[in-house]
Amino acid sequence: MPQSYAITAEAIQAERKRVNDDLDKFDAANVIRLDELELRELGPSDVRLRILAVSVEHNIDHAVLADTVNIAELRGGKIYPGNSAVGEVTEVGDRVTRFQPGDVVVTHCNGEPDIYGYPARIWAYDQPESIGWYGREAVVGDWQVIPAPLDCGLNLWEIAALPLRAPTAYHLWRRAEGIMRLKVGRERLARLNVLGFGGGVSELFLMLARSEGHNAFFCSGSPARRDHLAGLGIAPIDQKQFNRFAGPADVKAFSKEVKKQSDGVGMHVVCDLLRGPVFPASLAALARQGVNVSAGWQLGQKISYDSALLSVKQVTLDHTHYDTIDGCNAATELYGSVFKPTVHEEIYSFEELPRAVREMHHNTQTGIPIVRVADDMPDSVKSLAQ
């Protein structure tokens, strides 16, 4: 039977008990474990995939900690996670016309589109029965995969960094820019000031802003990630200089710095996927008419703000999730030309995936963590997987 990683409610409970619910001592690697999984039979509209590489996503951290919801428990005690992968098609069902064996594809994780096409549920997370791609093989509907743009200029690890994060950033950017333009049209203001805080999605968001000619600023605690973005013309701000916004004085100092770097104007668009102490800093950075957009809550789920102040400044807070399937396809067109992701310096082996999750939890990685799943790569990607 093919091997796949699983997260069980039992393992979460045992680890929480071991550390007495102290999440600082929690070891994610004790919770995500290698398992065996019998794949369903190939249906007429399915493709069978050999997984080549995957990226580790933050929802795995949420799933192992059970800090948002206990998704493993809600899904009946066990999930097979992983919703960002590059795979080789090895078999197709009778009705599949878009793919053939040998094609290399990327996945998307819109698990169940709502009436407008946005995900009501995420694949391998809250979509019932969905099996994720942290495994050697998978069987999925053909609607769940997109041809991989192998000639986009990125290597295989960079391509593997993007299937979840790029559509998220693409959607965030379209929404933020659209809302801003509803308030202040292009004839009044051509160049926006755009700020993002550390994290792969924010980085891609800023690459989109920069590619459209805007001023982009990246506030992160990671020198490696700041350097990568600086190389793309995105101005770095060291978040640790402001003690990661531990108190009001730090937020004030940050706000002063933002004003200095933006000629007194502030930021028209801010991407805040972290919340917690980052949220007050993101509000302080906003210009009049500004837009704060978010699809995450890594450091805190609840936010509070002064409604009167935000009304006077005419600030908009917007919440998004993942993109439509059309949006996922469109985001894939921008691999390499716009999206040039930071990748962590070590490419993990399949057996080391739990350590990659642990190191993500401890925020010690220099970029997006990638796991090589296949030892033997197809000829079409061999040169991209050095």
Ligand SMILES: NC(=O)c1ccc[n+]([C@@H]2O[C@H](COP(=O)([O-])OP(=O)(O)OC[C@H]3O[C@@H](n4cnc5c(N)ncnc54)[C@H](OP(=O)(O)O)[C@@H]3O)[C@@H](O)[C@H]2O)c1
């Ligand atoms: N809704 C969706 O579809 C969706 C999709 C993707 C992601 N998300 C959410 O968005 C968030 C970010 O995801 P990502 O993939 O961009 O993350 P990522 O690439 O894994 O990066 C996480 C970032 O968190 C920052 N961080 C960690 N601890 C911090 C702390 N104590 N204070 C301040 N910053 C800290 C780090 O920034 P530094 O560089 O400053 O160290 C790190 O770069 C997660 O909550 C994730 O669940 C949502």
